[in-house]
Amino acid sequence: MIRSTLARRLCLSALFAFTLVGAGPAPAAVFNPETFTLDNGLQVVVVPNHRAPVVTHMVWYRVGAADEPLGNSGIAHFLEHLMFKGTETMPPGAFSSEVARLGGNENAFTAQDYTAYFQTVAAEHLETMMRFEADRMANLALTDEHVLPERQVILEERRQRVENDPGAQLSEMMRASLFLHHPYGTPIIGWEHEMRGLTTADALAFYEKWYTPNNAIVVISGDVTAEEVRPMAERTYGQVPRRAVPERKRVEEPAQTAPRRVVLESAQVQQPSWSRLYLAPSYNRDPENAAYALEVLAEILGDGPPGRLYRGLVVEDKVATSAGAYYSADAFDLGTFGFYGSPLPGAEIEPVEAAIDAAIDRLLKEGVTEAEVEAAKGRLQAGAVKARDSLFGPARTFGAALTTGSTIEDVESWPERIGAVTVEQVNEAARAVLTPETSVTGLLLPKPTS
């Protein structure tokens, strides 16, 4: 969770690899992705990677939890589960059985801004995967017989992820408080009382509204080329007719005028922890051009030993056992900038909060140094080289970027844009984002024994 932004945007660059390896000027290529768009509007992105004779095939829909109708929270994620329940010609579970029989792995995930389905299989089975995905893009067949047991499954998923875990409950309350009006404040899995009422008709309505080739992106990473993929895509996805898709328009956050504080005390908690979220720009909503500077800032503050917070609070002052910061810029609307810390075993939480507040104050007053900025940029760019060392990572990076308003060019130029960040930009971005009025502070505490 904490490392997600970094990890995701680090899956970006070959450019830096070339600048490291060869001395000459950096070529424009990064992952060398190839892309084309079918007549029905479906975009295909291919990231060749010939290490092993396998491919990761992903379908991304530009729809997520933040696009749900009011009162239907959880329907995007519920539909994701129901997409495995068969089509007009495939019995429920048949797609999954076939993937397994072919030696493949598969899964799906839902976020606020996107829903994605993927399989990793031997490259020779790619077209089979494409045909099955194209089939369920258009021909989903749902009956109560299969939908109602699955509704129990998502309720069990919620119990497992949230209700059995006080930390997850606090996190849910913090996001609900951070976003006063925007749907990002509603949990992706849904509110329990609304999940109980989700129906087959709700799922089908959501499916028919959003699942269409012109609202989807296919990303294929692995032992294949665009030239090979194109005829397969035309034979499979190309046969699915396009439909009109609504504009993704969510309500805007109002001006926020007071900091919020959420405290969860639980008998389950023995080790307290502290965290804070600030509203922030995203790559897509970035009028001040602050997103890249905020990535550098998060790297300077850090979530590990070279970071300012770990070094200051954990190593030097010994007031915390962990401390760090992170930034999530992959969002169609607002991003978030977060801080966290935890006291030494048996110690109180207050000194940790005071120390992080002091670190933020010092940052806002004194700013960051040139040396910090240069070191952070180097680490981010080196991490981007290593991000190529993966099949799934690059596919995920392109899918998340293209469903949240970014472009292939944005992904490709990431190391360059990181490289262009200045001390002044980092300091300006910090002052613009780290304002108490747009923040929520959360405390996870043991229940006092009375």
Added chain:
Amino acid sequence: MRVQKFLAAGAIALMTAAGGASAQSNPVERAIPVERVVSPGGIEAWLVEDHGNPIISVALGFRAGAASDPEGKAGLAEMVSGLLDEGAGDLESQAFQQRLADLAVDLGFDAGRDSFTGSMRTLTENRDAAFDLLRLALTEPRFDPGPVERIRSQVLARLASRVNDPTEIADRVWWRATFPDHPYGRQPSGRPETIGRITTEDLHNFVDQRFARDNLVLGVVGDITAAELGPLLDETFGALPPAATPVSVEPVTPSAAGELIVVDRTVPQSVVMFGQRGLQRNDPDFYAASLVNHILGGGGFSSRLMQEVRVKRGLAYSIGTYLYPLDHAGLLMGHVATQNTRVGESIDVIRAEWRRMQEEGPTAEELADAKTYLIGSYPLNFTSTGSTAQVLVAVQLENLGIDYFNRRTALIEGVTLDEAKRVAGELLDPANLATIVVGAPEGLTPTRSAPDDAS
């Protein structure tokens, strides 16, 4: 592109076809040309060259894990794993960390029950410096008081943060009940009181006694040749002592067969962990057991337990089983999580499926599909330098031999339906399951109480 024509046919036809495994190509050989590299000084590593990216990954394993932690000092191996990158040679903790960061080297260690593993990943241009940091970490760790106390507090904080987590409780209780008088019954991460007892001398002793050339295995993958690797092996690992101090961990049979233990916790969902004796990795029936486990509960959406517990009845989000072969015991384990009112039903369904597999074994079609999965999915392990290096180490730790990559397909193919049925009948027994439930389950009658120190 090798699109097999018969697979490009209609989907329904594929569904009903049994799909013989012989139709699968086995691409591992082409994908994984593993080379044995022996340094001038006699240190062996398995190498997969891959010059696609300027990246090198090293994985290492010592045959010495948490099971050999001294009595009363559980967590020693784990403490060592957290401290090797906290200062070594002339570099104090922060200087060492800064150097790792400046060179963009990823370095990490992990303590398992039977082995101590590590991984290092670097860009090619920093290769020699990165290998040198690995050398320092393994052969000259400082264990200065500041970092030792800091890491100790982090281990204690992590233990505290998990102490009441239902999944963690189930895990602790299961292992404690199953191995009451054996080091496997302890948590590799230790307990607060054992972490508190660990001294700097213990840390140095662990490194001096457990890290040696005769119990080390190495996997190297990426942008490096055999000729380049040979001398680097000597420079990096040559300073290790030739032989580790022998430790003896006794073979052990799982206890608590047939027991049902309930740990009361006020949570809406009960977490269940269950298991019985399994097979060790060198057992000739291991491949048959892997196939049976895949069909019973190991295989994603298509396993019998997934179908019966989740798909048909909506009793759980996650349900699964797995073989857990240890060096001195074999286990077959599983987990499920179900709301308190229906957890009894989940357990009943699991026991019934356990018995059905015991009595009837898999069908011919299930076995064929399981074989194509286990064979076809193997190359999915080789999609990054790091994951490939880890497989190279795992295969060595399990003593499978460098020809394993070529033999594996035939070993799986060769399991007959009769063999699978025999192994299912001999291995599985619902009466042997030790079951731990953490939560507020309704309608369950425990057979005994939880072991003392586990809650």
